Amino acid sequence: MKTKAALVAATGFVAIAATAPAFAGETLDAIRERGTLICGVSTGLSGFSMPDSEGNWSGIDVDFCHAVAAAILGDSDAVEFVALTAQQRFTALQSGEIDLLSRNTTWTLTRDTALGLNFAGVTFYDGQGFMVPKELGVTSAMELNGAAVCVQPGTTTELNVADFFRANGMEFEPVVIESLEEVNAAYFAGRCDVYTTDASGLASIRATVAPNPDDHTILPELISKEPLGPVVRHGDDEFLDVVKWTLYALIEAEEKGITQANLEEMRASEDPTISRLLGTTAGNGEALGLSEDWAYNAIAAVGNYGEMFERNVGADTPLALERGLNDLWTRGGLMYAMPAR
C-alpha cells in the first residue's frame, strides 16, 4: 500500500514537473497575458522603495516600475511589488519570480555577465559613504582605523569598504547582518562606530530611522561609484529595450520641458522630437512592440525624471538630496537620453 502511494506520488510529481514550462516565454508576452508587471523592490528604503502603513509603495524605484507598467500595459497601477533583501534579489530575477528588478542595485561587470543579467540604464548615480555619530568627533573617513562598521551582506558596499580599508592600510571589524532593519538597529544601538552604504541610503536612514537625525553626520568622502539602475534577465532583448527606453523617455521629457501638468498641451507641440516621443508622430511604439502612446502613458504616470527625483528624494523631502550627478547633462549632470527616433 505504502509503495503504491509513493509510486503514485512519484509519477504525479514527474508529470507536473514535465508539464510546467521552464520559463514563462518572452517577458513582454507574459506581462501582457498576466495583466501586471511584477517588480522587485527593497524591503524598505525611504525615497527609493518604501511601503506606507496601508501597503502603498513609493519612491524612485517604485515610480520607475509604474512608468514601465504604464508604457507596456497603459495602466500605471498594474504593478505587483515583491519586497526583496539584497541577497534574494538576483535569484528572484534569474528564476523568473519577478520581471524587473528596480531595487537600488549597482551596475557591475560581474552582475551584468556571470549572473546572467542586463542593466537597462542608470536611474540614480550614487557613491558609497560613511555615517558616524557626531559625538565621535570624526571628520574624515581616514580617521576610521579600527572602527566597527555596520554593513549589509551581498552588496557591492561590503566589497568597497574592504577595498577602501585595504587600500589605506587600515583595519576594521565588519558587523554584517542580512536584514536592513537589524543592521539599522545594531548601528543605532551603538554596536558599530560607522554605518556604510550608498550616500543616498545613508541620507534616507538618517532622515527616517535615526532617533535624532542631528546626532549623526555623513562623512565627506565617497569611496566608490554606485550607478543604480533597473535590471532584467539576459536573453530577452525586447523587454530590455522597453525598460531602457522608458527610462530614456523620462529623461528626454525633462530635457524637453514635458511635465505631468503640461503633457496634454505638449501633445500638440510643433517640435518634431516631442511629437515623436509622445507618439503624435507614429513609429517609436511599433518599433518597441508597444502602443504609440507608451511614453505619453509613462510620463502621465510619474512625470519626467526631474519630477520623479524631486518628489521622492529632492530638496522638499526628508532626504533633501541635491540633484548633483543626477542632473541633466545640459546642467552639468550625467542624465543623458539617447535620441528617441
Next chain:
Amino acid sequence: MAVDTLHVSDRASLWNDPRGRAIIYQVVVIGGVVLLFWYLISNTMANLERQQIASGYGFLDREAGFEISESLVSYSAASTYGRAFLVGILNTFKVSILGIVFATILGTLIGIARLSSNWLVAKLAMTYVETLRNIPLLLQLFLWYGVITVSLPGPRDPINPLPGVFLSNRGFIIPVPEAHLGYTMAAVALLVAIVLTVVVNRWAKARQAVTGQPFPMLAAGAGIIVGLPLLAWLAGGAPVGFDVPELQGFRYVGGVPIRPEFAALLFGLTTYTASFIAEIVRSGIQAVSYGQTEAAAALGLRKGMILRLIVLPQAMRVIIPPTTSQYLNLTKNSSLAVAIGYPDLVHVGNTTLNQTGQAIEAISIFMAVYLGISLGISFFMNWYNRHIALVER
C-alpha cells in the same frame, strides 16, 4: 504433468505473486525517482546555459574581497572564496561544539533539578524548561543580541568588573597570557596529563576487577591534571605576564574579544537546547524503575554509588538516542547566525553566493557540510550508544 501445470500457472501470475509485485513496484519507484532527478538536473543545466549564468566550482579560487569579523585561521579580504568557506565552516564548528558541551552540562543540571524534592528548585527548573523550549529560537537570539547591544554601555565607558576585563556592546574583552615558553609548556603538559589520567584510570579499574582493591582515582586524577602543568609552568620560568586589553582609538588592542554576535548565538543555542536535554535527562532517570534503587540499597551500596553505578548507566540508554537528535538540531540551528551577523557557514556562503551568483554551488556546499557534520555526530553517538547498551548475558 501436474507439476508442470503448477509451474506454468506460477509463472503466469507474477502480478498476483506478492513478491513479484513488490519487485515491480520498487523498480518503478526507483525508475521514477531517477527520472525525476534527471529531469530536474538537466533542466537546471539547460536553463543556466540559456541565461549564460556561469556554473562550476572554479569561483572558489578567486579573491573573496570581503572581510570576516572573526576567524580561527588567518583570513583577509585578499583570501579566496574557498578560504572564506573554510572560515565559515570552522566558525560553525566552534559554536556547535561549545554549544553542545554547555547545553549538555546545563541540561543535565536542570533535568536533575526538575526531580529535586525541593519544591522551589523543581518549579524553577520547570519554569525554565517550559519557557525556553516554547519560544522560537530566532526570537530568543534577537532578544539576547538586543540585550547585549542595547543594554550594555559603549566601548568608551565599559563595565570593568575585574582589572583587564571589559564588558561593552562591542563584546567581552578578556586578557590572555602573553606568548611565553612557560605557558606553552604548561599547555602541552595539560594534554599529557589528560592522557596519563585516562591510562591510570584503566589500570586502576583492571586492578580492581582482579584484586578488588579500590584506587583513589579522583585524588590521583586531580593531582596529575593540576600538578603536571604547574610543574611545567614553573620549569618554563613561571611567567606571570598577561596581554591586557587597552582602548586605542576605536577598539581594544590586546586580549581576546568575545563578540556580541558569538555570545548571543552561543547563549541562545545553549539555553534553548538545554531545555530539551533537561526533559530527556528527567525522562531517562524516571525510566529506571525505583526497584533498582531499592535493590542496590539492599546490597549496601551508598547513595552516590547507586546513582553512578546503577541508575545512570541504565538511564543513559534512554537518554542517548534523543540527545543525539538535540545535538544535530543545535548544529543545524546554528545557521540562524545569519539573523544576528555571526559569520558561520551560511552567513559567509550567502555573501559568496551573492557576490558570485553561484547559488546552486554555494547551496550544495552548505548541504554537504551540514550533512557531513550531522553524520559525524550520528556515527559518534551511535558508537557511544552501542558502547553503553545493556549487554545481555
